[in-house]
Amino acid sequence: MQIRILFFLVAMAMNLGLQAQAQPNWKQVDEKMRLLPQHELGSIGQLGTFVNHHFETDTEKLQAIYYWLGTQIDYDLRSLGRPTQDPTIEIIILRTFDRRKGVCEGFAGLMDTLCKISGIPVHTIHGFTRQNGQVDALPHAWIAAKIQGKWYLFDPTFASGSVVGRKYVREFDDKWFMVSPERMIETHMPYDPIWQFLTKPVTYKSFSSGKNTGPLYNDFFAYEDSISQYLAATEENRLRQEQRRILLNKYKHTVVDLRLNHLQEVLRVKALNVRIDSFNRASAAFNQAASLYNSYANQRNQHRLDDRAAARLANLLIEARQELENARNSLNEINKPPPDLGRHIRELRQSIDQLSNQIAIELRNIGSSK
Numbered sequence: 001m002q003i004r005i006l007f008f009l010v011a012m013a014m015n016l017g018l019q020a021q022a023q024p025n026w027k028q029v030d031e032k033m034r035l036l037p038q039h040e041l042g043s044i045g046q047l048g049t050f051v052n053h054h055f056e057t058d059t060e061k062l063q064a065i066y067y068w069l070g071t072q073i074d075y076d077l078r079s080l081g082r083p084t085q086d087p088t089i090e091i092i093i094l095r096t097f098d099r100r101k102g103v104c105e106g107f108a109g110l111m112d113t114l115c116k117i118s119g120i121p122v123h124t125i126h127g128f129t130r131q132n133g134q135v136d137a138l139p140h141a142w143i144a145a146k147i148q149g150k151w152y153l154f155d156p157t158f159a160s161g162s163v164v165g166r167k168y169v170r171e172f173d174d175k176w177f178m179v180s181p182e183r184m185i186e187t188h189m190p191y192d193p194i195w196q197f198l199t200k201p202v203t204y205k206s207f208s209s210g211k212n213t214g215p216l217y218n219d220f221f222a223y224e225d226s227i228s229q230y231l232a233a234t235e236e237n238r239l240r241q242e243q244r245r246i247l248l249n250k251y252k253h254t255v256v257d258l259r260l261n262h263l264q265e266v267l268r269v270k271a272l273n274v275r276i277d278s279f280n281r282a283s284a285a286f287n288q289a290a291s292l293y294n295s296y297a298n299q300r301n302q303h304r305l306d307d308r309a310a311a312r313l314a315n316l317l318i319e320a321r322q323e324l325e326n327a328r329n330s331l332n333e334i335n336k337p338p339p340d341l342g343r344h345i346r347e348l349r350q351s352i353d354q355l356s357n358q359i360a361i362e363l364r365n366i367g368s369s370k
Helices: 026-033 044-054 058-072 077-081 089-099 104-117 204-209 223-232 235-248 254-302 307-332 339-369
Strands: 122-131 140-147 150-154 161-164 167-170 188-190
Touching: 026 058, 044 058, 044 089, 044 104, 058 104, 058 140, 089 104, 104 122, 104 140, 122 254, 223 235, 235 254, 254 307, 254 339, 307 339
Parallel strands: none
Antiparallel strands: 122 140, 122 188, 140 150, 161 167
16 A cells, blocks of 8 residues: 655755756756657656766756656646545656656656666655745655765656646746755755765754754764664564654654555555465465365265375365464464455464365374275
């Protein structure tokens, strides 16, 4: 289950005044991107291939990707009135590309995908922003990319323009290209402090107030080590690590509660899916045992029980008994199942016990008939 991250209004995007870390020649980028045959641009992969063929360095490729997103994708203001749905991030990315419009998830997801096609280390950051001294109540998403061993930040959503009142105004904005972590933290706060890329991470409270209210960690923060550990962890452990670091901030705000609720829901669904997977393995093992028993019964009814047949039929029953043991082991892995799943578990255990008893009887009959 994919929990949808809410989009972020960029009404004040043009008034923030952040300076980009680099000032590309956008005219040259535009001239190369104009060579892209629009009628052949049928997939994200084709766009990524074009970028790789026409731009050499990682920085140039990032310029091309950022420019294409900022000039070809519109902000989907009409999403404000749509009912909430829970599409996967893959669907969000494809819809954004196909419709040439989207919200922050689509912009960031497309840039993430194109960077990966180009072999550029990249990560989509989820967090929140501060506008005119106030923390916005809706989450946002942006991009981090590693260039020549150093992390830089990009906001492809803000690159496309801004929302003023109830109207979207398209206007390419290069101020959010290759921004240093020290500047980005002035307006963009990642939920997980490792994605600040700072040795002294800023607290939520300092960010929201614009004042230094004390460090998040008293010691030097080796964020590269934390990122390496994060990337090596399972998805569940990643979620729990982020959850723990968010709670360390001890900061109450709607936008933080949204993320914590999201993480809790994803963890709940993952835990449920683990239980369901165990139940499905148990069901498959039981069905295999039943199939083996049925094969035994058919052969038992059709053939005289000489020594060779008895041995063959006994092996079928022994295999079936082992599958039943596998089924029991899978069911024993399930802790605290929800009521509906608990009912199915009880029914399956009864079926396992019944078949197990029948197999025991048949094994004794084979032994006594020899």
